[in-house]
Amino acid sequence: MLLELDPTSQVIAGLKIARDMILVMLVDFKGNEIKQSQYMLQDPRMPADTFVQEIRKAVEETCHQADLSLSDVSGISIGLAGMIDAERNFVYWSSSITENNVDFRPKLEAGLPCPAFIENDANLVAKAEQLFGLGRGHRNFLVVTIEHGVGLGIILNGKLHRGERGCGAEFGHTKVQLDGALCQCGQRGCLEAYVSEYALMREAVIAMQDSSPKSVSDIQKRADDGDIGAKSVLERASRMFGMGVSNLINLFDPEQIIVSGAKENIGHLCSDEVLERIKSNVVKVDAPLPEIKPHDWGDLMWAKGATAYGIEQVSILKVKEMASHAS
Ligand SMILES: [Zn+2]
Structure with a gap:
C-alpha cells in the first residue's frame, strides 16, 4: 500500500528540543535530507501553548529556507526530554515545559496544520541507532x-x-x-x-x-x-x-x-x-x-531519529486513511 505514496512529495519535519534551541530537519519520505536549521529559544522552559507556537515558528522558518511552506509538511515529529506517553502525545513532565500532565493532542491539532507526534528524545536516539547507527544488526x-x-x-x-x-x-x-x-x-x-x-x-x-x-x-x-x-x-x-x-x-x-x-x-x-x-x-x-x-553523533542524530519516527507515524496514518477509503 505504501508503494502508492510518492515518497518525494511528502515532507516530514523532525525536531530535537534542546535547552536553548530547536534543531529542525526536513526530509522526504525516503529519509533524504532537504534542509536542517537551528531555531533559537528565548527561554529553556516555557508554557505548553508557547511551546506549540515555537514549534510552528521553527518549522515554518526552516520550510521558508527550503522554499517550501508549512502546508507542504505531512508530519512533525518532536523529540523532547521527559516522561512522555508517545501514543497519546501526553507529557507527564518535561524540563522544557512549565506545566505537568499536559495533553498535547488538542494543542497540536489546534496549533499545527498537520499531524504531530511527541516522543521521548532518548527513544528517538535509540531508533536512530537501530536504523542508521551502532544498533544495526x-x-x-x-x-x-x-x-x-x-x-x-x-x-x-x-x-x-x-x-x-x-x-x-x-x-x-x-x-x-x-x-x-x-x-x-x-x-x-x-x-x-x-x-x-x-x-x-x-x-x-x-x-x-x-x-x-x-x-x-x-x-x-x-x-x-x-x-x-x-x-x-x-x-x-x-x-x-x-x-x-x-x-x-x-x-x-x-x-x-x-x-x-x-x-x-x-x-x-x-x-x-x-x-x-x-x-x-x-x-x-x-x-x-x-x-x-x-x-x-551530535544533535543531528536526535533529529534523524525524530524524522524516522515521523515517517513511521505518517505511514501508519496514511495506511489507515487508505483502508477507510477502501471500505
Ligand atoms: Zn530525578
Missing part, C-alpha cells in the same frame, strides 16, 4: 544519552520498549543515593543529579573555587591540567555512572550499551576505570561483558 541493546539530563532508550527483541505508561526508561531518575543530591525532577538521589551537565556544573562551582567553569569542557580541561577539584567532580560522576550501568546490565543483559552524547560529556564516563567498576558490580558469569560504546 542488534536485537537487544540500550542507548544511554548524556546531555543536560540522562536518558535511556531500550530496544528489546528489535522493538522499542516504552513501558505501560510510556515512561519505562527513566534511567536518569533511578536512585543511586538515599536522600542524595537534588534532581531537576524534584526528587533526591537520582543518577542524573550526579552525572548530567547541570550536576557537573553545580559541583564544579563549589569544587573549583578559584575559577567558575562555563562548560563541561572547561571542567575536563582543568582536570587534564591536574586541578584536584575538577578531577574529583568527574571521578564522582564516573563512579555513579559505573554503578548505574552495572544495574542496567544486571537488569537487561543487553548485547551492547551505546553511550551517546558530545565527546566532552561522555569521555570520562567510558574510561577504563569505569569499565573496571562495571565489571566488579555485574553478576559473574562465564561470558564476556556487553560492549560499552561511546557514540558522539
Whole structure:
C-alpha cells in the first residue's frame, strides 16, 4: 500500500528540543535530507501553548529556507526530554515545559496544520541507532544519552520498549543515593543529579573555587591540567555512572550499551576505570561483558531519529486513511 505514496512529495519535519534551541530537519519520505536549521529559544522552559507556537515558528522558518511552506509538511515529529506517553502525545513532565500532565493532542491539532507526534528524545536516539547507527544488526541493546539530563532508550527483541505508561526508561531518575543530591525532577538521589551537565556544573562551582567553569569542557580541561577539584567532580560522576550501568546490565543483559552524547560529556564516563567498576558490580558469569560504546553523533542524530519516527507515524496514518477509503 505504501508503494502508492510518492515518497518525494511528502515532507516530514523532525525536531530535537534542546535547552536553548530547536534543531529542525526536513526530509522526504525516503529519509533524504532537504534542509536542517537551528531555531533559537528565548527561554529553556516555557508554557505548553508557547511551546506549540515555537514549534510552528521553527518549522515554518526552516520550510521558508527550503522554499517550501508549512502546508507542504505531512508530519512533525518532536523529540523532547521527559516522561512522555508517545501514543497519546501526553507529557507527564518535561524540563522544557512549565506545566505537568499536559495533553498535547488538542494543542497540536489546534496549533499545527498537520499531524504531530511527541516522543521521548532518548527513544528517538535509540531508533536512530537501530536504523542508521551502532544498533544495526542488534536485537537487544540500550542507548544511554548524556546531555543536560540522562536518558535511556531500550530496544528489546528489535522493538522499542516504552513501558505501560510510556515512561519505562527513566534511567536518569533511578536512585543511586538515599536522600542524595537534588534532581531537576524534584526528587533526591537520582543518577542524573550526579552525572548530567547541570550536576557537573553545580559541583564544579563549589569544587573549583578559584575559577567558575562555563562548560563541561572547561571542567575536563582543568582536570587534564591536574586541578584536584575538577578531577574529583568527574571521578564522582564516573563512579555513579559505573554503578548505574552495572544495574542496567544486571537488569537487561543487553548485547551492547551505546553511550551517546558530545565527546566532552561522555569521555570520562567510558574510561577504563569505569569499565573496571562495571565489571566488579555485574553478576559473574562465564561470558564476556556487553560492549560499552561511546557514540558522539551530535544533535543531528536526535533529529534523524525524530524524522524516522515521523515517517513511521505518517505511514501508519496514511495506511489507515487508505483502508477507510477502501471500505
Ligand atoms: Zn530525578
